[in-house]
Structures are given as structure tokens and as C-alpha cells.
Amino acid sequence: MLATIGLEVHVQLNTAAKIFSGAATAYGAEPNAQACAIDLGMPGTLPVMNAAAVRLAVRLGLALGSTIAPRSIFARKNYFYPDLPKGYQISQFEAPILIGGGIDIRVGQTNKRIELTRAHLEEDAGKSVHDAFHRESGIDLNRAGTPLLEVVSEPVIESAAEAVAYLKALHTLVRWLGVSDGNMQEGSFRCDANVSVRKPGEALGTRAEIKNVNSFRFVEKAIDYEIERQIRIIESGGKVVQETRLYDAQRDETRSMRGKESAHDYRYFPDPDLPPLILDSALIETERSRLPELPNARRERYQEDLGLSEYDSAQLTQDRALSDAFESVIAASAAPAKLCANWVLSDWQGALNAANLTIDQSPLSAERLGGLVTRVHDGSLSSKMAKQVFEAMFASDDSADAAIARLGLKQVNDIDALAAHVEAVLTENTTQVAQFQAGNQKLLAFFVGQVMKRTQGQANPAQVTALLRDRLG
Amino acid sequence: MSLAALLAGLDSGAMSARGATEDALSRASRAAGLNALITLTADAARAAAERADAARAMGAPGELLGVPYAHKDLFCTLDVTTTAGSRMLAKFVPPYSATIHEKLDASGAVLIGKANMDEFAMGSSNEHSYFGAARNPWDPDRVPGGSSGGSAALVAARIVPFATASDTGGSIRQPAALCGVTGIKPTYGRVSRYGMIAYASSLDQAGVIATSAHDAALALSVIAGFDPRDPTSVDAPPIDVSDALSMSLAGLRIGRPRQWCGEGIDSGVANAVDAALAIYAEHGARIVDIDLPSSEHAIAAYYVIAPAEASSNLARFDGVRYGHRCAHPKDLADLYTRSREEGFGHEVQKRILTGTYVLSAGYYEAYYHRALKVRRLIANDFARAFNEVDLIAGPTSPCVAFKLGEKLADPVAMYLADVNTVSVNLAGLPALSIPCGFSDGLPVGLQLCAPWWQESRLIGAAHAYQRVTDWHRALPPGIA
Structure with a gap:
């Protein structure tokens, strides 16, 4: 059986302000202290593109060898959720900012290029807090509107080890470029994995999507578990169903979250509040010239x-x-x-x-x-x-x-000074000299030790050894 | 009294802001039966008027210092309830102001209240307001038009010299026509949408209703201009009002689209419009018959695009953060369903459903995508026409003000009230409506439409007409 894996990585862009508002993005503030009227989706408010997020996306695109779209379009992804203030997420759908590109990885002794499908800009949602209040859920919108770049790989990854190598390479790159702080505990680098298996020569199998895995180790375990699960199903004559699954790190298994039939129809359409994002070549060339x-x-x-x-x-x-x-x-x-x-x-x-x-x-x-x-x-x-x-x-x-x-630590390299020490040691230890000359070669180390002692360890032992061999014939 | 005359009076000291504001408040209370205001801000208005008088005494500047006005109730006003005509926002007090409110505040204008409107600007009669229909000052049994019905009624009843309004498919021009006043919808992008509660973002545009083109121009030039908070606003050259007011009609080429004057237009309306165009011709304009072939699809395209955007724009009203929340929700689905069911009126729910449908997988191409193509054809029609003419003219509304309740049961008839106005929004063009006569004793509006950013040409042509006619000075019965 062959496994095929495609990864979607949400990279949080390292900007001071949110992607469509001036509110701060710093981690760890009091709940809702960093959410302005725009982040709250108050009536009449409008998104304004943060140019810093665009520059970071361009920078990563240049490093990945992607095509930087001269014109990309923001779309609305519509769904209801309490931590999604507007009832839609502003994302890019048909026309993303980065197209193609790839990243070279090395697994064992093998080099491989992982090709990318695309990367698109979008805003993060807020956070639902289910354990802070009795019988009620809290909503923290500090994270709402945080800039994300979702990097989507082609389904060309063939093992959990390759997946991890790819993630590590991407993680290194985004931090290398200052595009993201890459902090996985704080959710700055999150991964969804699409996994399917098939027999050699057959078309791609039905995939399951594992959501939101937040460490390299868990990605590896989740994918390995999922591959084995799917192989077991197929080998026992069953069929893999298309669904979204969650990885439970405690039990080391993936669990069904929702099936295809309950998948959302997101009703994507171009966001009429945001004009197309036009990138002039000057901006791209400036970023290129700054690339390390x-x-x-x-x-x-x-x-x-x-x-x-x-x-x-x-x-x-x-x-x-x-x-x-x-x-x-x-x-x-x-x-x-x-x-x-x-x-x-x-x-x-x-x-x-x-x-x-x-x-x-x-x-x-x-x-x-x-x-x-x-x-x-x-x-x-x-x-x-x-x-x-x-x-x-x-x-x-x-x-x-x-x-x-x-x-007071300086190695004594002065040949004359060392020679004098050697001479003194040999004079003081005539018995050992005689034994050495009678064939007890082990005593060389004893003489070296004596010289080192006289020089308080500052003699160069190699030079001392050479001098002793020379002197003792 | 006109805005221009009031400003002259305030400047000369013959009038005071306090006096003008008291006058507006007492006129509002006498005309309370019109139901034109959702919120009256009498105390704040009196305080603002006093500040304006003090400022004027100190020689402080302010284009509209001391001038009373009203906002359509979808412009967010800091600390003043902003309802959008909906139960959903009946108690919503915004912690911020719309850009145009900040601009009017800075000009020294005095807000006396928030005008009635169709819920979320969806309607052509003002009957879809949670706060009850506003009424037409010319006949209280008739509608003032919509969705900016309250704004038009306030100006027609001479309660305020101007009011703000918004126009997504005709919501400034049609009520202006039905109430016998002047309303201008600027080019899309001319006026900031920040803080204006959205109906259909790609079509919504703020403007003003006043008693004359001159007054409308004075107010419009205060609210217009690029706003960094609205990425769809445009840094266009400003409107040159004094240039516009001296414009001559000689040699002006006015196109009369056959598609705006065909069947469905009441004969009384058609006659008044023909007579108005004859006056233009008399003063040197050349009237040319033109074609806008795609405009017959305008209503269909509009009722796909506008609801699609609305279905998404109104998703934020979910009972979670602000606005109406149902009592004792069982669970999340119940919270959403009942809050929205209770908070939104029938027309709004209908458009949300329509919009959700046309964006759904499997229908997007057939409806939404196709409507966008029609929209492009309509814009191309206008662009072609403007190669040959300077302005396009026709009836604003196919009929005069209709009776309350008359079209409520027939939504298609109601939608057709906008047959001549929606194509202008789909193309993003500036247009205005001016009074041009009467049919059955009710005002008729003439719509003029110009190329992008040519508001001064519109204002100039309207002002030239109003210099030689008196229709805009006619007063509804009982109004002095």
C-alpha cells in the first residue's frame, strides 16, 4: 500500500497589527482586550488591508519560488460560528497571492522536492473557551483578524517522515525570513494533513483530513496512525470514507469529527469590501533585494x-x-x-x-x-x-x-623552556629512565605527566612527547 | 427655507443656530404623524446649536455651522441609537461614528434625529420598517418611497433643509421623486461607506436629499472624499460646486434611453418628464434617443447580486455580540435561529434566503456568476452611451407615490419601482432625481445620470433647470 499526503499549513504572519484592522496581534493579552470594532464585526465597519502582511507573503513566495500573483482576490468564506464575528472569514479562494513553488527536503539519504499548490492570505477566527464558565462558553476575539498565510502542498508526500521533514523545512524557512515567529504552542504554525492510501498502480484513494495538529511529533504519529487505520480498513474489505478527523494525542489515535455529508457549503464569493490586491513589481523587487x-x-x-x-x-x-x-x-x-x-x-x-x-x-x-x-x-x-x-x-x-x-592559563610552547623541564624530569627519575630504556614503553606517559606537573599543566603535551622521544632515543 | 438661504441668514446674524434648530424640532413635532424619525435627539441638538452659535460668534469656521439635519438611521452615530429600521438593532448604540457623521459634526451641522427607513435599506416604500411606515407629506395615505423614505419625507415637509440617505438600487432617488425633493446618489466610491450599515456593499452609496440641487451640492461636498477606512472609497477630484452652479445647458447632449420610457411608465409621469426635457431643449440642450439594451435585465441581476451580498453582510447579526438575542436559547442553533427569526423582518429574511440560495454550490454559476456578467454588460451599455451624450435622462420612478399597502402583496410590482434606478447602481454611476411636475397631484421625478465622477455636471444641469422652473419650490399641503 502507498500513502499519499498533502499538507495545509497555517502560518501566522509576524505583523504588529491585524490583517484588516489596526488592533495589536501580541499573544497572551486579556481576553477581548485586542479586538477593535472591525475585529468584532460591528455593523458598518470595513476591512483595510495591512500592507505588512502582504510584504511577508511576497517574501515567503520569493523564497519558495512561487509565482507572485500580480492580482489576487479576497473572498468571503461564509459559515456561522460564535468565534467568527462577521459570519464569514475573509480569505482568498479562486485567485490566491502565491501560486506553485516548492521546498527541497532530505529524508535519510534521499533528496526530494515537495511542490506547492498555492498559498493564500486570510484572517484567523477567534477562540471559543469552553472550560472557563459554568454551563456557558466564552468567546475571546483577540485572535480574530490575525494574519495567516495558508500554504498548501501538492499531494506528493509519501510518508509521515517526509511530512515532518517538509514541515520542518517550511518552519525553518518562515522563521529564517522573519515571516512568522513559528511558535507552535501559541498556534503560529498549525497543520492540517490530508491522508489517503492506495495499492500501487491505482488512482488516489479517498482521503481523510486530520485537523489542527500542532507539533512535529504529533503530525508524525497522527499520519502514521491514519495510514495504518486506512490500510486496515481496505485490507479487511472496507471503504475509507471522506471525513474530517481530529488527532487525540493522549490516546494516540484519530477520531471522526464530521463526515462529508455535514461538510459546509461555504458559499465563497469575492469580498465586495476589498478591491483586488494589485502587487506592483517595485514591491516585489524590493522584497527580492532584501531576501537573505x-x-x-x-x-x-x-x-x-x-x-x-x-x-x-x-x-x-x-x-x-x-x-x-x-x-x-x-x-x-x-x-x-x-x-x-x-x-x-x-x-x-x-x-x-x-x-x-x-x-x-x-x-x-x-x-x-x-x-x-x-x-x-x-x-x-x-x-x-x-x-x-x-x-x-x-x-x-x-x-x-x-x-x-x-x-594565568597559557600553554607553554617555548621549545627551550620545555627542553629544560624535560631535562630536569629525566635527571630526577633515573630509575624510570633505566626501566624505559630496558623496554617499558608505558613509562613515556609518566614522564609527560611529570613535565605537565612542573609546568602546572601549561605545557603543550604533544611537544613534550616529541621532546621526550627525541631525548630518550 | 433652503440650506443656502439658511447659511446666508446665519452668516449675516439674521438667524441663529438655536432658532433654526428650535424651528426644526417644532416642525418635527407638528409632523410627527409622518413617522419620519425613529429617534429624535432634541437635547443633543439644542446643545450642539448653542455650541454652533458660540463658535460662529468667535469666527470659527464650519461649512454647515448651525444647520439642522437628520441622518438616515443606518449611519452609525456614537452614543446615539442606530437601528437600520430593524428590531435586530432596535437597542444598538454604536461605540463609533460613520465617517460621514464625523465630517458633518466637524462642519458644525446639528443632528436632530435619525430618519425612518426600510429595514436594512431593503424596500421601495418604507413599509418594511420595524418602526412602522413613514408617510408621504403630499398624501399621508401614500408611501414616501424607500428605502430612504424618512429622509425624503423630512425634507419634503421642510423639517430639515437636508438629510443624509443611501442608495443601493434607487433608495435616494425614488423617495426623492415620490416626495418632490432633490436626491443625489454620487459615484460609487465618492462618499465613505465606513460606519454605514451595509446592505449590498458593491452597490451601497451614501448621498443626500435636499430641496434643491444647489443645497444637495452644498451638503454633498461636506460628506464626500476619500477615506482610508473604506478601501472602496476613491481619491477623486472634488466636486466643484461653484463651477457646477454656473454651468450652461447650451450644447449639452442629453440621452433619453428608450428602455426607460417604454411600457410600465405611467402616462402622467411620462408627460411630466417629456415636458422637462422640452425645457432642457428650449435652453440649448440636445435631446437624443439612445439605447441601453441590457437594462431590461437590470432588475433580475440586481435581485441576485444585492441579496447575495446581503446574505453575507447580515450574517454578523447572530445574537452573540450585539443586537437582538432571543430569550433562553436552548443551544447554539436555537440562539441563531430564533434571534434572527425574531430580529429580522419578512423582507430581510426573504432576501437573505434568496442570497444564500444564489451563492450555494451548484447555483453560483447559474445565478450569481451570470448576474455579474449582466452587470458588466450594463456598465458597457452606459460607457458606450456616454461616448455620444453628456447626460442620460428619464423618469426616476415609473409611477407616483402609491397607497400604503398597495404593493405589499405583490413583491414584483414593488421591485419594478426601481426599474430605472438599479442599472445606475450596477454601473456605479452618479445620478440624481429632481422634481419635474405632478401627476394626479403627486410629484414626478426626473432622473439625470452622468459618467463616473461627473457629479458637477449633474448638479449643474439640475440647477440650471431649477433656475427656470418652480417644481422644487412646491410645498405639500399644510406645509409652509
Whole structure:
């Protein structure tokens, strides 16, 4: 059996104001504190297009290689629901702002391009609160009118793993571009999945739509469950019915929400309050000129030009702030990119995670970290010392050199000085020298240890070893 | 007294805003039987008049400083009940004002009340008001027309020098015609729709009713203009009133569409209109017979497009946030059903049902989409005609004011009252209606229609006619 999956992702656009009113979009305000007369659907009020939402949609479209429609049309999707103030949602239906485009994903060792059908602008509805009052439901319209871009993929995704890879790539991209904060807990990135199965060679099967799955892990589980459910039905001779299903994370299963027969007739028609959205090429070109290097391009560059591993390249391009910080470390450091990547991905990220900080909140700047990596690379610090210096820098404003000086940690690389220490150790341990010369090679480590002790750990162990081998023949 | 004369009196100090407002209030109370007002704002009006007099004494500006007026009751007025003629909004007090109300407030005009209207502007007789029918000052047993019946009756009874109104398919022009006053529907986009309770958004346009074209122009130029809160409003060159008032009729080409003058037009109406056109010809205009072939489909297209938009526009009245809510709803469906059943009158429910039907899956193409095509053909007809003529003229209404109740049982007859007006809305054009005589003792209206944004040509042609005729000065019986 083959599975076919199409995803619809609601991306909340990162604008200060709502899509058709001046009310704020900030998350977490008192219920209904951020709903103005327009959001409440008061009689006589009219929607006014927020140009910032349009620019963000254009930006994402350019990054996805979509066709930016020079003329798109807002339509009304009519249905009654208490948290839908006007009795219709303003959306785009026949003429969306973005057409086509795609996103490259990698699953295991395979590359695949997920083609997109379209993406359209629309307003979010409000929220019904069913557990706050006895026998009554509350309505919070703060979210009503929040700008959304619904990104619709072609039904070309063939497994839950591909679905998750696609979602992660899209999630990275929208945050990379500043199009959305991508906060899944707050509902800024929500996914509906259309799932069907069929036998090889047959036409697409009947699909079920799983609504509103809000984490990558749940998307994976919900799709896997749904594929298995449909296969079970078909293999036992039944038929999959077209319906909308909800994923229950607690029971790890999907449940029927409503069937096709109770599907709404949304009576879409062009919204007479909003003229067609006309995009002039100047706006599109301005957005194009502002487009940063995209994550996939940057990942390839890291692998091909910087020689980083596939894994490190992928890690470093998952998040724009992290990737930009890495770029700053490279720029500030004389060390090779691979060493910089190690420090960014292990020590720096580890320290930030432990302190529960984002990269933007880091007490250690990328430039200062670059200085530290330079000192590691030129041999001034052993890796053990470097970790000490890193900790000192993370807790202060010191540059690498200032921290090294303050801690008195400088690797001794002076051959003459080291040779003198080696000479002294050999003189003090004649018995061991004799044993070594009699064949006990293990004693080399003992001599190295003695030199390190005399230099309080600041000798370069590699140089010490070389000197000892040289001296002991 | 005309608006122009009142302004001159206020300017010279011969009159006061307080005096003009008291006059308006006492005329309103004498004419209470017309049922032309839903809400009277006497106290606020007196206070506003006093402020206007004080402002004038200080030399403060204000195009309409101290002039009493009324709003059609679908313009939202901050802290003043705005009903749209419906039980649904009988207790609705908006926390904001329509843009045109803000503009009139800023001009110093004094609001005396909110005028009666067909519920949600759906009707041609004012009989579909939850607050009872307004009556025609020329004959209280007859309708004032609709939906802006209250506004027209108030102006005809000389209670206020002007009133605001709105026109979706003829709702300014037809009541103006039936009440013997002047009403102008501007180009779609000329006046902001913000705060005007929507009936059919792509057709609704605010305008004014006054006793003359001159007065209508003065009031219109205050409410007109681009509004960033209405994306369908347009930043068009303003109307040049003084230029319009000096316009000559010499050489003006006036088209007379055969389709506006055919069967269904009462002979008394046709005669008055012919006589009016003869006067235009006498003063140098050239009358040309023209064709608007698609206009015979205008009523059909209108009664698909307008209800479709209305069905969606009126979905917000669900009993959840504001407006009428039924008592003790059992569940959500019951809340919706009963609130809307109780809150909306019969005509409104009928149009919501029609509109829902024509937008439904399987019917959209056959009805809504097709109506849009007809709409485009109608607009093309006008565009072609305006290559040959400067204005188009004909009867505003096929008949004079009819008896209350006469057409209630025959909705098609009622819809045909707008046969000559709806095509103008479908094309978004500016048009006005001026009194041009009488038939059976009741006023007849002449409709003039101009190309987009040519309101000054309309006003100029109407004013030139009113300079040489007296029809607009005729007073209903008992009105002085």
C-alpha cells in the first residue's frame, strides 16, 4: 500500500497589527482586550488591508519560488460560528497571492522536492473557551483578524517522515525570513494533513483530513496512525470514507469529527469590501533585494565551501540566529570553519541550553567566541584549558586573551623552556629512565605527566612527547 | 427655507443656530404623524446649536455651522441609537461614528434625529420598517418611497433643509421623486461607506436629499472624499460646486434611453418628464434617443447580486455580540435561529434566503456568476452611451407615490419601482432625481445620470433647470 499526503499549513504572519484592522496581534493579552470594532464585526465597519502582511507573503513566495500573483482576490468564506464575528472569514479562494513553488527536503539519504499548490492570505477566527464558565462558553476575539498565510502542498508526500521533514523545512524557512515567529504552542504554525492510501498502480484513494495538529511529533504519529487505520480498513474489505478527523494525542489515535455529508457549503464569493490586491513589481523587487541567503543554499555552501559534515551543516542552518552567529564566529576567528562549528554546536549551544537562553540572549558574543577559537587553533590553549576559558568568558565580558591572562592559563610552547623541564624530569627519575630504556614503553606517559606537573599543566603535551622521544632515543 | 438661504441668514446674524434648530424640532413635532424619525435627539441638538452659535460668534469656521439635519438611521452615530429600521438593532448604540457623521459634526451641522427607513435599506416604500411606515407629506395615505423614505419625507415637509440617505438600487432617488425633493446618489466610491450599515456593499452609496440641487451640492461636498477606512472609497477630484452652479445647458447632449420610457411608465409621469426635457431643449440642450439594451435585465441581476451580498453582510447579526438575542436559547442553533427569526423582518429574511440560495454550490454559476456578467454588460451599455451624450435622462420612478399597502402583496410590482434606478447602481454611476411636475397631484421625478465622477455636471444641469422652473419650490399641503 502507498500513502499519499498533502499538507495545509497555517502560518501566522509576524505583523504588529491585524490583517484588516489596526488592533495589536501580541499573544497572551486579556481576553477581548485586542479586538477593535472591525475585529468584532460591528455593523458598518470595513476591512483595510495591512500592507505588512502582504510584504511577508511576497517574501515567503520569493523564497519558495512561487509565482507572485500580480492580482489576487479576497473572498468571503461564509459559515456561522460564535468565534467568527462577521459570519464569514475573509480569505482568498479562486485567485490566491502565491501560486506553485516548492521546498527541497532530505529524508535519510534521499533528496526530494515537495511542490506547492498555492498559498493564500486570510484572517484567523477567534477562540471559543469552553472550560472557563459554568454551563456557558466564552468567546475571546483577540485572535480574530490575525494574519495567516495558508500554504498548501501538492499531494506528493509519501510518508509521515517526509511530512515532518517538509514541515520542518517550511518552519525553518518562515522563521529564517522573519515571516512568522513559528511558535507552535501559541498556534503560529498549525497543520492540517490530508491522508489517503492506495495499492500501487491505482488512482488516489479517498482521503481523510486530520485537523489542527500542532507539533512535529504529533503530525508524525497522527499520519502514521491514519495510514495504518486506512490500510486496515481496505485490507479487511472496507471503504475509507471522506471525513474530517481530529488527532487525540493522549490516546494516540484519530477520531471522526464530521463526515462529508455535514461538510459546509461555504458559499465563497469575492469580498465586495476589498478591491483586488494589485502587487506592483517595485514591491516585489524590493522584497527580492532584501531576501537573505536561504537555509538550503547556506547548508550546501557549508558542505561544499567550508567542508563541514552534512550533519553539522544541517544543524547550523536550522535557525537563522544560530547560523548568523556561526558566520560571525568564522569572521572573527583565524581558525578553520570546522573548529568554529564544533565550538558553536557543542560548547556554545550546550552552555545556552543549560542556561535556558536563546542565541540572541547569549552573554558571550560570537566575536568573543571567535577570539577563543583562534587561541585554540594557534595552540595557545589546550582543549581542556579552552573549556575553562570558555566558562570564564561566558560569565564575564572578557575577551579570550583577557580571560586567558586573568586565569594565568597559557600553554607553554617555548621549545627551550620545555627542553629544560624535560631535562630536569629525566635527571630526577633515573630509575624510570633505566626501566624505559630496558623496554617499558608505558613509562613515556609518566614522564609527560611529570613535565605537565612542573609546568602546572601549561605545557603543550604533544611537544613534550616529541621532546621526550627525541631525548630518550 | 433652503440650506443656502439658511447659511446666508446665519452668516449675516439674521438667524441663529438655536432658532433654526428650535424651528426644526417644532416642525418635527407638528409632523410627527409622518413617522419620519425613529429617534429624535432634541437635547443633543439644542446643545450642539448653542455650541454652533458660540463658535460662529468667535469666527470659527464650519461649512454647515448651525444647520439642522437628520441622518438616515443606518449611519452609525456614537452614543446615539442606530437601528437600520430593524428590531435586530432596535437597542444598538454604536461605540463609533460613520465617517460621514464625523465630517458633518466637524462642519458644525446639528443632528436632530435619525430618519425612518426600510429595514436594512431593503424596500421601495418604507413599509418594511420595524418602526412602522413613514408617510408621504403630499398624501399621508401614500408611501414616501424607500428605502430612504424618512429622509425624503423630512425634507419634503421642510423639517430639515437636508438629510443624509443611501442608495443601493434607487433608495435616494425614488423617495426623492415620490416626495418632490432633490436626491443625489454620487459615484460609487465618492462618499465613505465606513460606519454605514451595509446592505449590498458593491452597490451601497451614501448621498443626500435636499430641496434643491444647489443645497444637495452644498451638503454633498461636506460628506464626500476619500477615506482610508473604506478601501472602496476613491481619491477623486472634488466636486466643484461653484463651477457646477454656473454651468450652461447650451450644447449639452442629453440621452433619453428608450428602455426607460417604454411600457410600465405611467402616462402622467411620462408627460411630466417629456415636458422637462422640452425645457432642457428650449435652453440649448440636445435631446437624443439612445439605447441601453441590457437594462431590461437590470432588475433580475440586481435581485441576485444585492441579496447575495446581503446574505453575507447580515450574517454578523447572530445574537452573540450585539443586537437582538432571543430569550433562553436552548443551544447554539436555537440562539441563531430564533434571534434572527425574531430580529429580522419578512423582507430581510426573504432576501437573505434568496442570497444564500444564489451563492450555494451548484447555483453560483447559474445565478450569481451570470448576474455579474449582466452587470458588466450594463456598465458597457452606459460607457458606450456616454461616448455620444453628456447626460442620460428619464423618469426616476415609473409611477407616483402609491397607497400604503398597495404593493405589499405583490413583491414584483414593488421591485419594478426601481426599474430605472438599479442599472445606475450596477454601473456605479452618479445620478440624481429632481422634481419635474405632478401627476394626479403627486410629484414626478426626473432622473439625470452622468459618467463616473461627473457629479458637477449633474448638479449643474439640475440647477440650471431649477433656475427656470418652480417644481422644487412646491410645498405639500399644510406645509409652509
